[in-house]
Amino acid sequence: MELWSISFAYRLGLGFHALNNEGADGSNLMQPRRIDVGQMTYDGISGEIIRRHILENFLDLCRNQNPQIPMLPLSEGLHPDRGPIGIRAAARNDSANPVTLDANNLFTSVRAAIQKCAVLDVGGFLAAWKDAQGKANAGDYVAESNYINRHCAQIGSVDPVKRESCFDVAWLISENPQDLTVTQHSAFRDTASMNSRYAQSMRSNTYGGIIRADLHRIGTDDYWYLQNNQQRLAITGPEQKKRQAALIEAIINFIASPTGAKTAGWAPHVFLTEGAILLTSARTAPFASPIKVDLKDKDAPVQPDPTYTKTMEDLENKTDTWVWKFKDTKDLLAAVAAIKSKL
Amino acid sequence: MSRKKGTVDSESVAPATALPLIWLKAAYKFHTYAYRDPRSAFASAMGSPVVSPTTVLLGIASTLFSLGKESAAKAFLDVANNCRVVVDAPDGIIFFRVFHQLRRYETDKYDKHNPRLGLTNINQGTREYGLVEGQTIIYVGIPEDHAEAAKLALTNLGHLGTRDSMCSLIDSVANCSEPKDVVYMPPEQWKTDIHPGCTAVTLSRFKNTPVTQTLPHWWMAGGNNTEQVPYFIRGRFEGTSKGKIYRKR
Numbered sequence: 296m297e298l299w300s301i302s303f304a305y306r307l308g309l310g311f312h313a314l315n316n317e318g319a320d321g322s323n324l325m326q327p328r329r330i331d332v333g334q335m336t337y338d339g340i341s342g343e344i345i346r347r348h349i350l351e352n353f354l355d356l357c358r359n360q361n362p363q364i365p366m367l368p369l370s371e372g373l374h375p376d377r378g379p380i381g382i383r384a385a386a387r388n389d390s391a392n393p394v395t396l397d398a399n400n401l402f403t404s405v406r407a408a409i410q411k412c413a414v415l416d417v418g419g420f421l422a423a424w425k426d427a428q429g430k431a432n433a434g435d436y437v438a439e440s441n442y443i444n445r446h447c448a449q450i451g452s453v454d455p456v457k458r459e460s461c462f463d464v465a466w467l468i469s470e471n472p473q474d475l476t477v478t479q480h481s482a483f484r485d486t487a488s489m490n491s492r493y494a495q496s497m498r499s500n501t502y503g504g505i506i507r508a509d510l511h512r513i514g515t516d517d518y519w520y521l522q523n524n525q526q527r528l529a530i531t532g533p534e535q536k537k538r539q540a541a542l543i544e545a546i547i548n549f550i551a552s553p554t555g556a557k558t559a560g561w562a563p564h565v566f567l568t569e570g571a572i573l574l575t576s577a578r579t580a581p582f583a584s585p586i587k588v589d590l591k592d593k594d595a596p597v598q599p600d601p602t603y604t605k606t607m608e609d610l611e612n613k614t615d616t617w618v619w620k621f622k623d624t625k626d627l628l629a630a631v632a633a634i635k636s637k638l
Numbered sequence: 639m640s641r642k643k644g645t646v647d648s649e650s651v652a653p654a655t656a657l658p659l660i661w662l663k664a665a666y667k668f669h670t671y672a673y674r675d676p677r678s679a680f681a682s683a684m685g686s687p688v689v690s691p692t693t694v695l696l697g698i699a700s701t702l703f704s705l706g707k708e709s710a711a712k713a714f715l716d717v718a719n720n721c722r723v724v725v726d727a728p729d730g731i732i733f734f735r736v737f738h739q740l741r742r743y744e745t746d747k748y749d750k751h752n753p754r755l756g757l758t759n760i761n762q763g764t765r766e767y768g769l770v771e772g773q774t775i776i777y778v779g780i781p782e783d784h785a786e787a788a789k790l791a792l793t794n795l796g797h798l799g800t801r802d803s804m805c806s807l808i809d810s811v812a813n814c815s816e817p818k819d820v821v822y823m824p825p826e827q828w829k830t831d832i833h834p835g836c837t838a839v840t841l842s843r844f845k846n847t848p849v850t851q852t853l854p855h856w857w858m859a860g861g862n863n864t865e866q867v868p869y870f871i872r873g874r875f876e877g878t879s880k881g882k883i884y885r886k887r
Contacts, residue, residue: 298705302806304669328736329880330732330734330769330881331734331878331880331881332769332878332883333878333883339734339736341736342670342802343738343802375741376754376757379756379757380757402855423743423756424755424756424757439754454853454854454856455853455856459704459801460801463797463801463802463804464802465669465670465802465803465804466669466670466767466802468669468670468769503669504669505670505804507796507804509704509796512704515706517703518855520708521854521855527706578793578794579794579795579796579807581806581807582669582804583667583806584668584669585669586669586769587771588730588732588769588770588771589771590732590771590883590885596732597769
């Protein structure tokens with residue numbers, strides 16, 4: 296069995312951006328992610344927000360393939376409850392008659408959901424439904440309820456099911472303390488006497504990050520062993536390769552053109568793209584972090600690690616492990632074809 | 639059953655292993671690290687510099703399942719309560735708190751006809767993440783028949799702690815002797831042998847009873863066969879205005 300896995304260690308220079316503004320604290324000021332070490336404040340962009348944008352890239356790629364890589368309707372909109380709803384939709388299987396999701400068809404329905412939806416497959420889910428379904432009469436959720444009524448099975452007595460995501464994203468951490476915050480007002484005001492309604496702080500820094508995808512899990516059924524004579528791979532080999540390639544390209548597209556929260560007015564000014572990609576068919580892909588921590592240095596406890604690409608490169612054996620370094624976006628995009636040729 | 643925090647009952651002694659154990663050593667590095675103290679509230683999770691024995695043992699089983707090795711995973715879970723775990727903390731960790739949108743499950747608490755029962759809603763909470771200096775070393779004592787499977791799992795372990803707490807194995811998994819110098823002391827040890835310069839952290843571990851399934855397809859820490867107890871580890875915490883720093887020395 297080949298254990299295809301890929302890791303990305305990368306540095307991004309992001310100027311005047313708000314990718315790290317993910318929420319307000321009750322005031323009308325959008326708060327950036329801050330990492331406080333004694334007197335020093337660093338800057339971080341959470342892996343969760345990056346994951347979201349990699350998935351957006353992924354579903355664009357799925358949609359643009361010919362033929363399309365299959366997705367369920369709510370996954371195509373990255374609906375946050377796509378897992379539970381997707382499994383219920385797969386259970387009903389386009390039948391005009393309502394079907395009840397219960398212990399008899401739970402695992403076959405989870406398998407069908409993986410087959411029908413690449414987003415559920417690579418993105419993972421936790422379906423922790425209760426054993427009763429309420430009446431679909433709340434105005435807040437009309438669209439969702441309509442979809443559920445038309446396309447989803449009723450919920451019977453059914454256990455929670457979970458699928459771990461096939462890819463994980465660690466934080467982007469700034470290499471230098473954050474001295475300056477620039478505030479952007481998100482609504483135009485024509486008089487200086489008025490307070491700004493909403494404000495978000497903008498940052499500039501160079502960041503280091505890690506992404507890893509366990510490609511060998513794509514298209515597999517986590518519950519194959521609970522079904523009679525069922526193979527672990529739930530889709531065909533060629534379909535698995537298409538999904539693997541699309542996920543790799545989605546990750547690369549993020550690094551090449553990073554987007555995140557609060558980009559409506561300002562795309563980040565990218566002034567640095569570099570790193571290393573390690574692909575292996577033998578094990579979970581190792582990585583070297585682009586940052587290093589030195590607690591003895593009070594003025595700079597977090598620093599760039601200049602050796603990280605060399606460390607990644609030293610792991611290459613050209614038999615089952617390959618490494619591609621990139622120093623700019625052109626190098627990075629060129630790696631897509633080379634990686635696909637190895638799969 | 640006793641799930642009282644920080645207490646040790648007669649049932650909850652460290653595994654009295656009947657089987658001879660093979661010790662394995664695996665060193666990992668992180669980019670960012672996150673492991674939640676099991677005592678802390680879901681919405682304000684405190685970070686711990688070492689992971690718990692259940693995290694390591696369930697991580698081995700989970701990795702074996704993800705590699706398609708279900709029979710090895712199930713067999714390992716059958717002896718997990720006989721295994722021993724020692725975790726050597728890294729040199730230091732800077733913990734930082736972040737404000738998160740947390741997903742919680744819709745319930746029928748306020749609306750008996752809630753159409754979104756079982757789906758998710760958003761609440762706010764905080765989490766502690768860590769930036770790590772040095773490496774975390776995991777030592778696992780495993781019955782001989784399961785050592786090869788555990789070695790495979792430790793080689794392919796994707797994360798220690800939460801999913802975004804990815805770890806990268808340094809070198810390879812090696813056989814070793816039982817670590818005697820590492821301070822990762824369960825209550826049975828620190829009550830008779832207190833070391834200076836140590837800190838107590840709450841961790842979860844299996845009791846002496848076999849690990850049981852929560853559901854036909856699910857094994858979890860937190861049931862009747864696990865408990866939370868204070869472990870002593872080497873090092874100190876230093877508070878900052880908005881977080882904490884752990885230093886081993």
